[in-house]
Amino acid sequence: MKVALDAxxxxxxxxxxxxxxxxxxALYPSIETIFLVGDEEAIRAECHSQGLSTEDPRVSIVHAPEVIGMAEPGAKAIRRKKNSSNNVAMDLVKSGDADAFVSAGNTGAAVAAATIKLRLIPGVERAGIASGLPNEFGICHLLDAGANPEAKPEHLLTYAIMGSAFARHVLGIKHPKVGIMSNGEEDEKGTAFTKGTFALIKEFADTGNAPFDFVGNVEGHDLFETQLDVVLCDGFTGNVVLKSCEATAKAMFKWLKSELMASKVRMLGAKISKGAFVALKERASAESYGGSPLLGVNGVVIIAHGGSTAVAVRNAIRVxxxxxxxxxxxxxEETLKQVGR
Known part of the structure; x- marks a missing residue:
């Protein structure tokens, strides 16, 4: 396994x-090489600081003198900064030198570079980010979580097919359940966009060829309370929902810690329940999920949160x-062909 990391x-x-x-x-012996792509001097200095030997045969530094900032417009930046760490790392996947690309950098730049350099899988018009959220039944993937803010109903139908393929072959879900994010469960609820998406996917599901179980419209609470494997939405909505959920989880843990430290009795109770709190934090933390696959491009691209920690980056590499x-x-590709897309 060879991974190109936008360092x-x-x-x-x-x-x-x-x-x-x-x-x-240290954790994954199947990694043959991690390409650390970026400013060579800065990478070597950081490797030395953290005790990662640059002489390790599994470590390869690939120099890329330019960096795409988090606030830069993605599509313009990848054309203007051809020698950026984002571009050079993506080129390693394009050439076949690396099996996968991982980045916690500018999402727009990663999506644009993947679309331009790797191209889209036949039958896919727009790539989508599948981000996992923990719920009572396992993991529900929100698709799209930020790649395609101005999606069309046709794009979401393709997301449903791709997301169900991911759930089936990675998560082992035999019959993935797919819903559409809306403001109510009733068929007539939603915007013109969500209504159009509902009609298109229901028509497709009624043919009997759908590789998933269509459950119709779902609401925000269903992300956590209902057995769902893929919830469809445009990238704007998905990104807002995802970041809101992440922020809520962080705030709740912060408030909980504050309350538990309010008295010695509570502190004692917290100490007794430490194991439960640690398990809950791991289950709810975005770090545990690491990164989200960009589905639809002709290569493996994993996009991590800009504020990722080392643990999150490690898990993004795992994903x-x-x-x-x-x-x-x-x-x-096989699923799209089977359903005639």
């Missing part, structure tokens, strides 16, 4: 990326490995 991507680069790479190398190992893209 300069993210709010805390390159420190968290080097830390994540170091942890991944990349799982996506390659389970041959997600070939399964998506």
């Amino acid at each position: 300069m991507g993210g709010d805390h680069a390159p420190a968290v990326n080097i830390g994540g790479a170091k942890e991944a190398l 990349a490995m799982e996506t390659v190992t389970h041959r997600v893209n070939p399964h998506i």
Whole structure:
């Protein structure tokens, strides 16, 4: 397994990326090479600081002198900064030197570079980010979580097919359940866009060829309370929902900690329940999920949160490995062909 890591991507680069790479190398012996892509001097200095040997045969530094900032417009930046760490890392996947790309950097730049350099899988018009959220039954993937803010109903139908293929072959869900994010469960609820999407997917599901179970419209609470595997929405809505959920989880843990520290009796109770709190935090934390696959491009691309920690980067690398190992893209291509897309 060879992974191209955008070492300069993210709010805390390159420190968290080097830390994540170091942890991944220690945990996953199947990693043959991690390409650390970015400013060579900065990467070597950080590797030295964290005790990651640059002489390790599994570590390869690939120099890329430019960095795409988090606030830069993605599509313009990848054309203007051809030698950016984002572009050079993506080129390693394009050439076949790397099996997967991982970045906590500029999402727009990663999506644009993947679309331009790797191209889309036949039958796909727009790529979508599948971000996992924990619920009572396992993991529900929100698709799209930020790649395509101005989606069309046709795009969401393709997302349903791709998302169900991912759920089936990576998560082992035999009959993935797919819903549409709306403001009510009734068929007539939603905007013109969601109504159009509902009608299109229901028509497709009624043919009997759908590789998923269509459950119709779902609401925000269903993300956590209902057995769902894929929830469809445009990238604007998905990104707002995802970041709101992440912020709510962080706030709740902060408030809980404050309340538990309010008295000695509560502190004692917290100490007794420490194991439960640790398990809950791990289940709810975005760090545990690491990164989200960009489905629809002709290569494995994993996009992590800009504020990722080393643990999140390590898990993003794990997600990349799982996506390659389970041959997600070939399964998506096969599924699209089977349903005539």
